[in-house]
Amino acid sequence: MTYLFTRSLRLGQGNLLDSMAWSVKITEKVNAISETPVALWTPVMSPEIGRLTWTAVVEDLSALSTMEEKLMADSGYLDLVEEGAKFTSGEGVTDGLISYVHADREGVATAQYSTVVRAVVAPGAFVSGITLGVEIAQRAKAITGRPTSFGTSQTGTYGEVGWIALYDTIDQVQAASEALAADADFAALLDAKASKAYLAGVSNQSINRKVA
DSSP: OOEEEEEEEEBOSSOHHHHHHHHHHHHHHHHHHOSSOOEEEEEESSSSTTEEEEEEEESSHHHHHHHHHHHHTOHHHHHHHHHHGGGBOSSOOEEEEEEEEEOOOTTTTTOOEEEEEEEEBOTTOHHHHHHHHHHHHHHHHHHHOSOEEEEEESSSSTTEEEEEEEESSHHHHHHHHHHHHHOHHHHHHIIIIIHHHBOTTOOEEEEEEEOO
16 A cells, blocks of 8 residues: 655745745755655645645555654754744644555656645545546546546545646646646546535645645
């Protein structure tokens, strides 16, 4: 099983240059300590501007525990955590865990942007919602040419699912969006199946840029 772990926080107002410099510094520190690569992302042209999200992909949860133990034993990392307290909004840190049902890791090394679409499976539609989620991911890649993964949340909102697509440039983000919007068969799939499999009014989407 492949998992995506996320840790996010919201930056406070002001000190933008210093706070972003700190976020890169602590990301570099984590990668110097951990054997599991960690990336840093932030939303652009989307809700939650000012939120930082660190991501790590692991094959088993013990890798996350090992990484956490190494970080907690490193005084340099702990000092950076303390330093970062002055940059945050005070909302606290939020962790998340996603289990990939369909993991498309093509293009991970070069990706500079991602789009994330979240939805919640409707009552009684768990099996069909998961099956459809994989189909949507595969159809989206066939239309856009961009790697698209699908997973289910293991923590947080019960029944939440999501699609993550990766891009090298913002131009690819735009081209993919336009290609999906112009594909009548893809729209028909969403109308016929997605409207029944997922709850109405709770889906959301975002564009994210890689910081480090």
